[in-house]
Amino acid sequence: MGDQLERFIVENREAFNDASPSDKAWEGIDQKLSKKHTIWPTIWKVAAMLFMVSTIYLMIDRSQSESEEGPMLSDEFTQAEDYYVSLIAQRKRAIQEQLTPEQQEQFLVDIDQLDSMYLELKKTYQTNASNDRVMDAMISNLQLRLDILNKQLDILQNIKNQNNENDISIEI
Template sequence: MGDQLEKFIMDNREAFDTATPTDKTWSKIDQRLTKKGSVWPSIWKVAAMLFMASTIFLMIDKNTDEKEGPILSEEFTQAEDYYVTLINQKRQAIKSQLTPEQHEQFLVEIDQLDSMYVELKKTYQTNASNDRVMDAMINNLQLRLDILNKQLDILENIKNQNNESDISIEI
């Protein structure tokens, strides 16, 4: 049956091509297309807006990541952690032996070196990982540790002198 229909269409093709639909038919087709087609443009508009918003977000996010500056090497980070841990231990040892006023006076130089270290870190971030700045940061950490060690030695000597004078008085 399908072959007969196909043969009929092929034989009468000219008759099909000459017939045109009426204006009423075209208006019905046009109404149906405008009703169904009105949803798609709004969906495409929403999709385009979402795409634009995500693109802008990603561009802003990328720009803020670039402003953070260079990342410190793993080796430097480990060294920094090591020194900071030692410095904090020494600070606690000094704090336990002194009154709050003495503690504050004793650590004036260390606090100055702390602020210098913060400045060095900012400089490192802006100067695209300058090796001299990184060396200065390590030297700063070592200097703080040396000062704290000397301060602990001084406190130990004072403590030993007080103990010796107490012993000699008792005898």
Template sequence: MGDNFDKHIRSNKSAFDDKEPSGKVWNKIDSKLSSGGRNFSWIWKVAATLFFCSTVYLFFQKAESKDELIAKKGQISEDFVDIESYYFQIISDKRDLIYDFDTQETPIEVDFEQDLQKLDAMYQVLKEELKINPSKKVVDALILNMLVRIDVLNGKIDELEKSEVVEEEVNASDDDASV
């Protein structure tokens, strides 16, 4: 019977396209859905419960990963403090050496100080970034900054040593000429 009915509907489809069911039919369908039909509201309740449970799970998972991040940050900070103090000691020693050269005959220009101030400003920005985002890339950038400072200081020391050698040669030739 089902096959004949399907064939009848398909063959007469165009006759059914312009027909609409009466209001009486829609009222019967509505009453069956609201009272005697199946109630699917439980599906929405289950979906809401699953959503709530998964949200709570993900929230606690994220909180746990924050604890891991804090532990990682602590490890990065401890390691970096040692490295930072080592390089700052080298930088301090080299600055002291440069200012030992500062005499009337060889005054030190401030151009390298300006470079060091710019590097220091960049360093402070990177330190703030390390507090927010503790990562190896930020630590590497901080170390590179300190190495560049050391390189600037080494360049200045080389320049001062060369000018001192030239000055000694000039003084020696002046002494030879006066004899």
């Protein structure tokens, strides 16, 4: 039976190709297609508009927050800064425990000057849109403060050791 159907189609192929659906059938198909297509383009247009509006809002919000606060410091720099600041605070406490207030003032003059320079560098960093040279100078400042404090602690330790040796030799 399959062979007969196939042979019939091959012999009457021209008759099948000439037939076309009526205009009423095309109108029904066109109405069904136009109903489906009118909903999706509208949804996509609304979605695109919402995306554009939210993107513009976020860009404006970010630029305003950066202009108010300045550029954000990197996490790596913030961690390094926290590390140095904690070490500097620890060294300052160690010096303050060993000295009188007048002596502390003399020992910490350079550190106070470097503190104010660091604050100026931080302001410069915020106004110069995150210049790497300024960030390097900030790290150098922190390292210099730590070095000075370490040297001062060494000096105090040497003085303390000399005083202990003198006390021991006097006792003998």
